[in-house]
Amino acid sequence: MNEITVENIKNELLNFEKHILEMENENYLMQEYKESINDLKEKLLRAKKELTNQVYFLAVIGSIKTGKSTLINLLCSSNEEVSTTQTGRETTKRPVIISAGNKEVVKIFRSKNKQEINDVRHKIIDYIKGIDDKIDTFYIEEVEFETTNVQKYLTSNQDELVDGSDIVLIQILISPTENILFNNNVMFIDTPGLDGVISSVGGVRDENESKENQGDWLLKRVHLAILLQSTVSPLNNEIKDYLEQIHKRIEATPTYMLLHNKFALKNWLIENEIEDNSIKARNKTKEILEPILKYSLKTNEVDLAKAVDGLKKDKKLKDSYTYDLLFEDSKFITFQKEVEKYITDNKNDDIHNKVRKSIIGDLTEIKFEENFLKDCTNKFDKYRSEYNEIKEMFSWSNQEEIIIKHLDSEKDINQYIDDGFNLTENLISIELRDNGTVKFICETLRTKFRDILSEEVTKTLTHYLMTRNCNNEGKILSNQIDFYKIKFKKNTLIKNYIYNELLELIGKYRGLINKEIDTDWYKIGKNNNIDDLIIKANNFRKNFKDNLILKLKNIFIDIQDDLCQEESEKLKEYVGEETDLYKTKQFFEELNKVLNNLKEVVK
Known part of the structure; x- marks a missing residue:
């Protein structure tokens, strides 16, 4: 770059x-x-x-028992084992970072909050790299750098180690050497086996964290990963699937080198003679991985067992071998020089490309415009929309038809709240007209008008008008009015205004009923005026209905006019320039431009 x-x-x-x-x-x-x-x-x-930041992470990953820790020890050029090696069991159970330091020490990083473990992991890495000195989310414990301590914290299971479940990773600082990589600010990372039973590349398995995600956090920060396999433990389908999935999940994957370890072929020792099938295994792995990694994989071969035996000089060799020849024949020096050259030539580009890819991954994951700007804009628009819905509920042209329909019929499944009226039913049924006594007919009319023109039905109609649904979300009109603290003419509750206006009309007609309709059954029966009585009653009710509808129309017009006049003032409280929502929306709009510019630059 x-x-x-x-x-x-x-x-x-x-x-x-x-x-x-x-x-x-x-x-x-x-x-x-x-x-x-x-x-x-x-x-x-x-x-x-x-x-x-010039710190460069080189990690060794691979199956269990492929020689990862052995390779780390050789790369570090340390006289002491910086990562433990054992036969027949999972050795490294926690990631260990080896770096140069003025004081040889083992640092154990423990999380303070297992619920936020992924965030803690990255903050520990930031601390180790020197880009953040905050330690508020983790503890650091220091112990002397010696083999027993290395084994204690790297190889023990959580149930074998007192207070070990909160350990995230280990850092080992060793004295600076002539090691070119150390002097180039390279830190080595030894990792648990990708196919380990107890651990994965990210450390001891957490029951609350999926196996697939255990190593994502670490590989997101690694620049160069040496993928190690051996003659007896070549790449298997589980590791192939793991790498394939991790490349789908994270953007900032490391650069890979494939290293094949022939450490099982100890044919230089008197007691061993094993066939070498390493070329076939190496080529097969290269064929499997290149479609996943989408680039030609650099491959190397070493014999770590030869390298270790050649350095330690503590084994009995065949006459045709010397320790120096054995170390040279291991091809470790060739591989080491190639790694050194690669990092020297590509360090800055790898660091910058890692940053570039991590930014792409972070911006892709967060989906800022969709998840934040759009969400905030929807919140902003929702206030205006909801206020408009309240205005629409008092738009007589839009509500007239449904309200008249409900006034004309009794409560049914389409009228979930009763308005108290049924203004199309027969006041006197045909059967009662033909068979009822004059007295009973007159009493029935009085009862029906008393019900229609009662204070109780005024409350019912007011309740019906205030509890209509504002929208498909089922929001009730009265709740929305309360939320926006809306009052008629700034000082009267809308429900009180509606109730008082209706009560005035209904009270007026209650006072007119005796004047307009004579229900004296004795007089009506004597003059045989029952048909005239029913006609007058129906006309009176029709006149009441017409005036009720006119009254409702005027109420709606008054309220809607008042809502329109108060709209700007009311919404200022929720979406005005001084509100957090308005400022957040403006901030998101500006930030979205910045992030889009950043996307263009990094891509």
């Missing part, structure tokens, strides 16, 4: 940081977004620091 691109990425990250700091200074970001925006901030500011 050229210097201009790197500078452009730095500038866009600085622009991002500037917007975040301005927002934090004014402290208006809505609570529901704070955690996610803080997470994005941590990731992108980490990327900014990574661009100028």
Whole structure:
């Protein structure tokens, strides 16, 4: 990646940081977004620091018992074992980072919060790399660098180690040597076996974390991964599937080198003579991995057992071998020089490309425009939309038909709240007209009008009008009015205004009924005026219905006019320029531009 691109990425990250700091200074970001925006901030500011950080992570990964720890010990050029090796069991159960230090010590990093373990892992890596000195999410325990301590913390299971379940990783600092890689700020990472029963590449398995995700956090931070296999433990389908899945899940995967270890072929020892099938295994692995990695895989071959025996000089050799010849024949020096050359030539590009890919991954994962800007805009628009829905509920042209329909019929499945009226039913049934006494007919009419023109039915009609559904979400009109603290003419509850207006009309007709309709049964029976009585009653009810509808129309017009006049003032409280929602929306719109510019630069 050229210097201009790197500078452009730095500038866009600085622009991002500037917007975040301005927002934090004014402290208006809505609570529901704070955690996610803080997470994005941590990731992108980490990327900014990574661009100028020269620490380079070289990890060795592979199946259990392929010689990963043996290779780490050789690469570190240490006189002491920095990573333990044992036969017949999973040796390394926690990731271990080996780096140069002025003081030889083993540091054990323990999480304070297992619920946020992934965040803690990255903060520990940041601390080790020197890009963040905060230790608020983890503890650091130091013990003397000696073999027993290395074995205790690297090889023990959680149930074998007191208070071991919170251990995230181990760091071993050893005295600086002439090692070119150490002097080039390279840190080595030894990892548990990818196919381990107890552990995976990310450490001892957590019952709450899927096996597939155990190693993602570590490989996201590694620049160069040496994928080690051996003659007796070549790449298997489980590891192939693991690598395939991890390349689907994370963007910032490391560069890989394939190293084949022939350490099982100890034919230089008197007692061993084993056939060498390493070329076939190496070629097969290369064929499997290249479609996953999408680039030609650099492959090497060493014999780690030869290298170790040649260095230690403690085994009895055949006459045709010497320790120096054995070490030279292991091809370890050739491989070591190739790794050194690769890192010398590609270190800066690997670091910058790692940052670039991690930014792409983070921005792709967070989906800022969709998950934040769109969500915030929807919240903003929702207030206006809901207020408009309230206005629509008092639009007589839109509500007239359904309200008249409900006034004309009794409560049914389509009218879930009773309005108290059934203004189309027969006041006097045909059967009662033909067979009832005059007295009973008159009493029935009085009862029906008393019910229609009662204070109770005024309450029922008011309740019906206030509890209509505003929208398909089932939001009740009265609840929405209460939420927005809406009052008629700023001082009267809308339900009280409706009730009082209806009560006035109904009271007026209650006073007119005796004047308009004579229900004296004796007089009516004497004059045989029952048909005239029923006609008058029906006309009176029709006149009441017409005036009730006119009254409702005027109520609706008055309320809607008042809602329109108060709209700007009311919404100012929720979406005005001084609200957190308005400021958050403006912030997201600006931040989205910054992130889109960043996307263009990193791609």
